[in-house]
Amino acid sequence: xxxxxxxxxxxxxxxxxxxxxxxxxxxxxxxxxxxxxxxxxxxxxxxxxxxxxxxxxxxxxxxxxxxxxxxxxxxxxxxxxxxxxxxxxxxxxxxxxxxxxxxxxxxxxxxxxxxxxxxxxxxxxxxxxxxxxxxxxxxxxxxxxxxxxxxxxxxxxxxxxxxxxxxxxxxxxxxxxxxxx
Amino acid sequence: xxxxxxxxxxxxxxxxxxxxxxxxxxxxxxxxxxxxxxxxxxxxxxxxxxxxxxxxxxxxxxxxxxxxxxxxxxxxxxxxxxxxxxxxxxxxxxxxxxxxxxx
Numbered sequence: 001x002x003x004x005x006x007x008x009x010x011x012x013x014x015x016x017x018x019x020x021x022x023x024x025x026x027x028x029x030x031x032x033x034x035x036x037x038x039x040x041x042x043x044x045x046x047x048x049x050x051x052x053x054x055x056x057x058x059x060x061x062x063x064x065x066x067x068x069x070x071x072x073x074x075x076x077x078x079x080x081x082x083x084x085x086x087x088x089x090x091x092x093x094x095x096x097x098x099x100x101x102x103x104x105x106x107x108x109x110x111x112x113x114x115x116x117x118x119x120x121x122x123x124x125x126x127x128x129x130x131x132x133x134x135x136x137x138x139x140x141x142x143x144x145x146x147x148x149x150x151x152x153x154x155x156x157x158x159x160x161x162x163x164x165x166x167x168x169x170x171x172x173x174x175x176x177x178x179x180x181x
Numbered sequence: 182x183x184x185x186x187x188x189x190x191x192x193x194x195x196x197x198x199x200x201x202x203x204x205x206x207x208x209x210x211x212x213x214x215x216x217x218x219x220x221x222x223x224x225x226x227x228x229x230x231x232x233x234x235x236x237x238x239x240x241x242x243x244x245x246x247x248x249x250x251x252x253x254x255x256x257x258x259x260x261x262x263x264x265x266x267x268x269x270x271x272x273x274x275x276x277x278x279x280x281x282x283x284x
Contacts (some may be wrong), residue, residue, distance in 0.1 A: 005185050012192035015226075019199045019219050023207070035215050042196075042222050049189065049233045054246055058225070061250060065218075065257055072211055072261055076274045088208050090277065095206035103198020106223075110190035118183050118234045128243075135240035136247075143244060147251040154255040158262030164269060 001120075007048035015041035023089075028073040036066035050122040053129050189230035197223030210267065210274040214260045218253060225249050 018038035022031045039062035046055030089095075123131065136144045196219055203216025225246055232242025264274050271278065 001185075005188060008185050008188050008192075012188060012226075015192060015222070016195050016199065019196055019222075022215055022219070023199070023203045023212070028209075028211075031212065031215065035218060038196075038219070039222060042226060045189065045192070045226065046229050049185070049229060051229050051233055051243075054229055054243060057247075057250065061254065065254065068261075069211065069215070069257070072264065076209075076211060076264060076268055088212065088275075089206045090208050092206055095202045098205055099198040099200075099202030102201045103194050106194030106197055107191055110187060110194055115183065115186060115235060118186055119237050122233060122237055128240075131240050132243050135244055140241065140244045143248065147248055150255055151251060151258075154258045158258040161259075161262040162265035162269075 004048060004050075008045055011041045011045040011048055014038075015045065029070055032066055032070035032073050035069070036062060039066065050125075051128070052125040053132060183234075186230055186234040189226055189234075193223040193226035193230070195223075196220075196226065208275050208277045210260065210264050210276055213276065214256065217256055217260075221249055221253050221256070225253075 015038050018034045018041060021034040022038065025031055025034065040059050043055045043058035043062065046052075046058055049055075122128075200216045200219030200221075200223060203219060204213050205216070207213050207216060228242065228246045228249060232239075232246065236242055267274050267279065
């Protein structure tokens with residue numbers, strides 16, 4: 001139990017530390033990598049809490065997501081390396097206050113609430129995966145299917161938003177690219 | 182065991198607070214999305230801790246965690262779509278310059 005508490009605490013601290021680094025570094029690529037490490041530490045926390053399937057899923061998903069995010073950072077940022085020392089924050093005092101109040105309130109609830117009896121034994125990994133599969137294809141099938149359709153819709157919507165708009169001009173029906181400026 | 186539950190909940194709460202700070206303080210769209218990712222990660226940690234330590238017999242808890250992961254993926258996909266459209270239209274994804282959402 002103490003080993004489990006130790007690893008949950010270590011990975012939790014790593015997740016928080018890298019989460020803070022995301023907004024502290026001036027290099028955007030480093031921000032994306034820090035977020036990747038933070039999310040990986042969250043996945044490792046799940047593994048330490050004996051939630052193997054979700055832990056591995058979290059690490060795999062976030063590794064892909066954050067790698068894509070790093071590429072987008074390099075594409076879109078005016079100063080992706082952070083060498084120019086650009087200021088990219090606003091309403092700092094309000095943001096810090098909001099973060100402290102939100103986090104403090106959640107910590108207060110975590111510490112003060114009566115969570116009732118805590119279960120010591122977790123189902124083993126094979127049992128968890130099997131039971132989750134039965135849950136996904138049984139009672140929660142509608143939710144699972146809705147999640148799948150939502151991802152498909154988001155992919156189509158994101159592609160539709162991102163592709164340039166082409167209009168047929170009156171001059172011989174040739175295609176011209178519509179630009180806003 | 183309550184100690185581990187409390188550790189996980191406090192970690193989730195701090196991640197949530199850091200995410201709120203990031204989402205509110207950053208001017209760049211991709212950085213705002215990073216803040217939202219941290220908020221969702223905080224929620225995810227709480228959900229998994231609740232399932233593991235309070236109701237490990239009910240797998241609806243893990244299902245809930247999967248839904249949050251879906252939301253994270255959807256947020257990234259739509260956010261990057263908007264970022265590309267915005268960059269193509271205005272040449273920047275700085276939200277200070279976005280008075281409205283018209284492309």
